[in-house]
Amino acid sequence: MAVIEVRDLRKRYADLMVLDGVSFSVEEGEIFGILGPNGAGKTTAVECVEGLRRPDGGSIRVLGLDPIENRGTLCEQTGVQLQDTQLPDNLKVWEALDLYASFYAKPCDWRELLQQWGLEDKRDARFGKLSGGQRQRLFIALALVGDPRVVFLDELTTGLDPQARRATWALIKQIRATGVTVVLVSHYMDEVEELCDRAAIFDQGRIVTLDTPSGIVAEIDAxxxxxxxxxxxxxxxxxxxxxxxxxxxxxxxxxxxxxxxxxxxxxxxxxxxxxxxxxxxxxxxxxxxxxxxxxxxxxx
The missing domain is CATH 3.30.70 (Alpha-Beta Plaits)
Structure with missing residues (x-):
């Protein structure tokens, strides 16, 4: 069953057509990858699906709802980790989780998230003192604190060392294992091959291919x-x-x-x-x- 349906999505900034008839669907329980060079339109597409940006045309349904018209309802069922997520350096880990939990009517127990994502011993640590990998685990926990059915992860492993990246991959697989659908925007080919059930490659505002990673590779005559x-x-x-x-x-x-x-x-x-x-x-x-x-x- 598709939890995300995008049809003929269009978005223009002044004279620049950023999205030109983009269509795709995301099935329940899969990890769906979105790739593309800088300026290809992938971030704009994801922000439209998240309800953060209003499209100029086309239709979007997330869990059967319009992300603009039903944004409040969808916010209770989706989690988002943005590309440039930051928190105040002095904010403690438990304070961040407690704050985010207060945004939801029926949040997860953030104390359980501390344990689940390996942050128990960092409960009282301040954000500015966390390592890159610890910050990513916190961002995942924050995206999950509302007990979402769909989570969006944008460039989650950018800037991490290889060991921290692979540890984060394990966390993403763990999210999917709980039944949550994952939309992953990534700059790493090996990451998409390792994690994604299917992936869409964007270029110049269009999707040039959408398939399994192995299916995309099989398309080329290199x-x-x-x-x-x-x-x-x-x-x-x-x-x-x-x-x-x-x-x-x-x-x-x-x-x-x-x-x-x-x-x-x-x-x-x-x-x-x-x-x-x-x-x-x-x-x-x-x-x-x-x-x-x-x-x-x-x-x-």
Whole structure:
């Protein structure tokens, strides 16, 4: 069941069309990723869905409600972690949670959130003294204090070190495990591949593709390489196999470049010709490759 339905969403700032007919849906219980280069319209789209910005056209339904007309009702059922969230440095962790809980008619017990998100020992710590990872855990707890059905997380792991990023990934999976639907805006391809059930790539105010991360990668016709070292047997005639673009060899070291599922055809040919190889490596296509192919620019 879709908890978010967006149809023909349009938004213009002066002469700039930021969103030009954007449509997508988010299913209940999934982690849905939103990607795009700077200025692609992804943040504006999310802010329209959250009810923070009024669209110029199209329709939006979140849990069956209009986010502008029914903003008060939806605020009780959605949680938001904005890209530039900040709190006063002197505000204590428990004070922040207690304050946010007061905004809701039926909030979670923020004391339980302290324990659930590993903040119990930081209960009396001031926000300005928290590490980056601790701040992110607090922001997640604040987004969940209203016991939402849908939560929006915008650039949650920006600026975190690799260890803190992966710890935050575990937290996001934990949110979904509780039955909450997650909309994740991210700048990291590996993050989307790891977390998201489906993702939409925005470019110039439109969605250029929407699929599972693996489905998006499969859409592109980019070249990739298969590398191995010959141990025994003569190199099979692989140059003419479907998808193979070129074969280069330096002594016993071989690089086969191709498209599509050429690696499976090459492996089968080597087996038929009883060619033994070692150090076999296939440089798989990634979501980053797909992003560049679809938008014409690297992700930043």
């Amino acid at each position: 070249e990739y390489e298969m590398r191995f070292t010959l141990i025994a047997g003569d190199l099979a005639d692989v140059a003419g196999l479907p998808g193979v673009v070129r074969v280069t060899r330096n002594g016993d070291y071989v690089v086969v470049t191709g498209r599509g599922d050429f690696a499976a055809a090459v492996t089968a040919q080597l087996a038929r010709d009883h060619v033994l190889v070692s150090d076999l490596r296939i440089d798989r296509r990634t979501l980053d490759d797909a992003f560049i192919a679809l938008t014409g620019q690297p992700f930043d």
